[in-house]
Amino acid sequence: MRQSDPGATAPPDGLPAVAAYGLTVARGGNEVLRGLSFVVPRGCIVGVLGPSGCGKTTLLRSVVGVQQPTSGHVQVLGHPAGATPLRTRVGYVTQAPSVYADLTVLENLRYFAAALGMRGWRREDAVVRVVKEVDLASYADKLVARLSGGQYSRVSLAVALLNRPDLLVMDEPTVGLDPMVRRELWAVFGRLADEGTTLLVSSHVMDEADRCDRLLLMRSGRLLASADRDTLLGHTGCVDVEEAFMRLVETATAAEARAAQRRAAPPDPLPGLPGLVDQAAAPAAERSFFAVDVPS
Numbered sequence: 001m002r003q004s005d006p007g008a009t010a011p012p013d014g015l016p017a018v019a020a021y022g023l024t025v026a027r028g029g030n031e032v033l034r035g036l037s038f039v040v041p042r043g044c045i046v047g048v049l050g051p052s053g054c055g056k057t058t059l060l061r062s063v064v065g066v067q068q069p070t071s072g073h074v075q076v077l078g079h080p081a082g083a084t085p086l087r088t089r090v091g092y093v094t095q096a097p098s099v100y101a102d103l104t105v106l107e108n109l110r111y112f113a114a115a116l117g118m119r120g121w122r123r124e125d126a127v128v129r130v131v132k133e134v135d136l137a138s139y140a141d142k143l144v145a146r147l148s149g150g151q152y153s154r155v156s157l158a159v160a161l162l163n164r165p166d167l168l169v170m171d172e173p174t175v176g177l178d179p180m181v182r183r184e185l186w187a188v189f190g191r192l193a194d195e196g197t198t199l200l201v202s203s204h205v206m207d208e209a210d211r212c213d214r215l216l217l218m219r220s221g222r223l224l225a226s227a228d229r230d231t232l233l234g235h236t237g238c239v240d241v242e243e244a245f246m247r248l249v250e251t252a253t254a255a256e257a258r259a260a261q262r263r264a265a266p267p268d269p270l271p272g273l274p275g276l277v278d279q280a281a282a283p284a285a286e287r288s289f290f291a292v293d294v295p296s
């Protein structure tokens, strides 16, 4: 099922998992997302990468439907983000702990399954399935308070999987974990994608980009690029995503400085005089990374 070609991953209804257009969000009076447009194809792992404070969580919250946009819109599985039919189809793993430390792993899973309306054998089936899916069996009876960071992350993930979501949204699920545990978690994400789940995962660790089918690179509330890794490296001529990110930041910064200069300059007396030439001559490559969706 897992493929990185958006055309090939089109489901029978032909809709991507997520399609955002002109997504703009203000928080605390500041614009923190600025006109983001992108697509998340189904059955892929899409990484949302960028430095702390660039707007990753806000983007994920907008997809889940808990963050109201000021303009633009987000469609999820063919519905407006947050619509009632999505409640059982979208799983959300937040950055903040969302399971009870004073309950065991199984008690947590049974509690959340019941909260989702599962009863009797259906509830037990779901609990057994997720325990297996995220390899929780060996500490299923342990108190969550006594788990390691990686085990704790698995419990949060298991809760989000109880409903068998079509789209799983995860906010920095590997933050603070050692490389070995991160690798194990990414193996679980890979298995889920292979089985057809779409994963939208934020991270500020650029090397996690290698594990994603597609990337959304962000900076200061804007999308620098939406592309698969190879396309991104090909366009920038860089050898890794971190370097490509820095290249895009430099390009964006230079373009912003030129735009600010143009705004500050007195208006050109006549069209066609030197002040306009600079604008027209801005290299196409430089403009192409702003809020573009680069096909694979």
Ligand SMILES: Nc1ncnc2c1ncn2[C@@H]1O[C@H](COP(=O)(O)OP(=O)(O)OP(=O)(O)O)[C@@H](O)[C@H]1O
Residues within 6 Å of the ligand: 027, 028, 029, 032, 050, 051, 052, 053, 054, 055, 056, 057, 058, 059, 204
């Ligand atoms: N509740 C809030 N009220 C006002 N501003 C907020 C709120 N939450 C976040 N912000 C601001 O929105 C911007 C984007 O924050 P967001 O949490 O989306 O970034 P992030 O990329 O997920 O950061 P991190 O990697 O540190 O989690 C930041 O400037 C932040 O200060």
